[in-house]
Amino acid sequence: MSGTFNIMFCGVGGQGLMLLSSILGKAAVDAGLEVMTGEQHGLSQRQGSIYVHFRIGEPISPLIAYGKADMMIAMEASETLRYIEYLKDGGVVIMSNRIMPSVSETEKVALDKTGKTKYLTIEQIVDKLKMVTDNIVLLDSLELALQAGNAKTENSVLVGAALACPDFPIPTEKVREAVLALVPEKTIDANSRAFDLGLEAGGTCLGT
Amino acid sequence: MTVEDVMRTDHGPALMLSNEAVVRGALESDVKVVSFYPGSPVSEILDTFGEVLDHFGDYKMEIAANEKVALETVAGASMAGVRSFTSMKSVGMNVASDSMFSMGYTGLNAGCVCLIADDPFAHSSQSEQDGRYFGEVAYVPMIEPSNAQEAHDMVRWAFEVSERHKTLVIMRTTTRVNHSRGMVKLGDLKRTPFERKSWADVKGQYFTVGSVARALKAKLLEKKAALQKEFEKTKFNFIDEGKGTTGVITAGVCYLHTKEAMRNLEAELPVLKIGTLFPLPEEKIADFLKRLDKVIIVEELTPYLETRITAIAKEANPTIEIIGKKSGHFSEMLEYNVPIVEKVLSDVTGSEISLDYDAILTRAEELAEVLSNRVPIFCPGCPHRGTLWAFRQALNRLKIRDKIVFNNDIGCYSMAFLPPNEFSDSMLAMGASLGLSAGMNLVLEDKVIAMVGDSTLYHAALPGIVNLIHHNSNVTLFVLDNSVTAMTGQQFNPNSEFNAGGHPARKINMEKFFEALGAAKIAIIDPYETRDCIQPIIDAIQIEGLSVIISKRDCALYGDRLKKRLGEKIVPSENVKDTCRSIYACVKEFYCPAILVDEDDRKMKIQQDLCDGCLECRQVCPVDAPRHIER
Ligand SMILES: Cc1ncc(C[n+]2csc(CCOP(=O)(O)OP(=O)(O)O)c2C)c(N)n1
Secondary structure, rough: OOOOOOEEEEOOOOOOHHHHHHHHHHHHHHOOEEEEEEEEOOOOOOEEEEEEEOOOOOOOOOOOOOOOOOEEEEEEOHHHOOOOOOOEEEEEEEEEOOOOOHHHHHHHHHHHHOOOOOOOHHHHHHHHOOOOOOOEEEOOOHHHHHHHHOHHHHHHHHHHHOOOOOOOOOOOHHHHHHHHHHHHEEEEEEHHHHHHHHHHHHHHHHOO | OOOOHHHOOOOOOOOOOOOHHHHHHHHHHHOOOOOOOOOOHHHHHHHHHOOOHHHHHEEEEEEEOOOHHHHHHHHHHOOOOOOOOEEHHHHHHHHHHHHHHHHHHOOOOOEEEEEEEOOOOOOOOOOOOOOOOOHHOOOOOOEEOHHHHHHHEEEEHHHHHHHHOOOOEEEEEEHHHHOOEEEEOOOOOOOOOOOOOOHHOOOOOOOHHHHHHHHHHHHHHHHHHHHHHHHOOOOOOOOEEOOOOOEEEEHHHHHHHHHHHHHHHHOOOOEEEOOEEOOOOOHHHHHHHHHOEEEEEEOOOOOOHHHHHHHHHHHHOOOEEOOOOOOOOOOOOOOOHHHHHHHHHHHOOOOOOOHHHHHHHHHHHHHHHOOOOOOOOOOOOOOHHHHHHHHHHHHHHHHHOOOEEEEEEHHHHHHHHHHOOOOOEEEEEEEEHHHHHHHHHHOOOOOOEOOOOOEHHHHHHHHHHHHHHHHOOEEEEEEEEOOOOOOOOOOEEOOEEEHHHEOOOOOOOOHHHHHHHHHOOEEEEOOOOOHHHHHHHHHHHHHOOOEEEEEEEEHHHHHHHHHHHHOOOOOOOOOOOOOOOOOOOHHHHOHHHHEEEEOOOOOEEEOOOOOOOOHHHHHOOOOOOOOOOOO
């Protein structure tokens, strides 16, 4: 590959974002590519917003500059908007449709006796994303993971979908190998199926 | 990329977190004693050393009570003749510095390296403290890497410098470097067996006061001169050649931002990258300045380099224009990134910026307007949530919510400052709640209440507690006994039955200890029996003298891991449509992230994969709605 391929990972603490970035990290290194990341480790509480700047090719800084991420992979849908400044115009968004409302949002919904205050919806999020890109892969990642046989294989679904992007720089087989090498042994089959389901769903969305 | 890479016997390259690369560098240097107190962004160094402890089995490791003890431990090991290493967050050095200053004078023996990590942006710290001054004021050499490879290489070099000059070496990093992964070419992993030494073979004198101190100071100045001479030539201070008479001087992660900004701008400025913050390579800097008529200094936080470079320029090149913080181009606040540096370089050189970053940020702000903030909150199952709820109820029942002062301390419970609790009158530094309470108790008519976690208790709260009891101060102290140092990743502490590498250790008996000190009252509560906590808190608050409330329950994340290991299942609460009356106490007063509101029937909806099954919410619910799923 030439140049640098930038991926912004985002999600909520406890979702396994670090495993996701480890998988792509291993795959890229095994494929002989250079990788650099800038990670938000933060404190250990669950439910905080977290991200990883993941850069393949010729990165120098650990951080992606605003507007220069080729791809965003989101394990939680609303987090795509929290980091939208990083996505380039027309960049690819691979996102789960899972929304984990913050407690303050839940409080607002609960306390509005009229019932008019609603949680943020996937449609609202996608509408906003469309101001930046049309290349959106929206996945029911939990449903696909369940189809694959294990609810905890959502990561593999998302990774699989990313591979459907034509200029994704890491070869599919390297990524599959990395997935299978890093997930718990008992879940290898389910993860392999999840990966394929993600790949297929991603292909359908991106028309590849 | 995982802890496996730290153990590899080939030469990589491996994709490593800088914190892992540091561990690897220290292991390649045959480090024999390591000791740490955790803190972000260096906790992974402690964790990684712990994970590979049994694999190597040839070094000793302790999780110390605090950073001062950790530094003293590794200094003691160095005096005893083996290489040693510690790391701490920025403010950790404030605690350790008393001994560190003296170590500068006495010097050490075997290689001894201490990493300190500053936190521009205060991602996870009390302040944006700039620790670069420690080297200079203590006459202790200080170096700074910019990425994982350099972190690895510099640690190895630091051990050599330390041994050559018989001094502690401090490696300074920033969060962005600690938490960045990069490709690392590994060195040989040649370990030797651990061997005890005899003091007669290694002994030296590590004693400083009065006339001894004055004599040592004279030697220290010689040491500084020798270090300076060596640092003029080290490969870690280097120049990337370029064109023209505008140049850049930078260090740490800013070097990387600068290089990428230059690539974006297609600019070819000469860049002097500083790897030794103290002593600075003054001659190298002077020579560099002589070639230029403009120098751009790129560094986060205070103008540490800028001030010193300005002084050097006064002789080397008095007319040079200095672009930095004083000129108004860069801020002393927050973290830098490529766009920030690119904008200044573009301004100064006239090259066109590669993207309209401001427009992108403005659009992003608009798009994100629909989001609500994800403020930090307690995890599902966190015992602190129940303790704080009961505390609030006790204050309400006593009708003294406005007649108390609450001095909070440092740990997960610091979040009492945030909704839904939103109370905490102070929080300065670990253990500070006790001293502040002493002062307030002398002056205020209000009841003074303090709160510490178990790790904070043993880290820096003990002198404050002894002081309160000795002076018969009227203070109520909460001790949150959750078995681990939770906030930094559930490391063990003196209140745990284990220590480094999961090896057994002696748990200090907290009750006996307070008893022996003569606390006026010791109440033990279980925050999962949340309602039952209220009365003991009321009683404790009303007692004269130091009353102690020990709230006992394992950190939920730690507890879940123990359960997993034992094969126990976490049984979440059911979605209780039949019993929920939409009172929302669980939402308003509790803020558990597992709890949502069902938009259709407006009853509570429990996210099954998040719920920890603690049922604290049942205790808070006026109609006892939540209950475990029946299996
Ligand atoms: C001097 C210093 N060292 C380390 C830290 C990092 N730190 C922040 S919170 C915390 C944990 C405190 O643990 P504890 O008091 O037991 O509370 P818990 O998080 O377990 O509730 C630590 C070590 C710090 N802020 N200051």
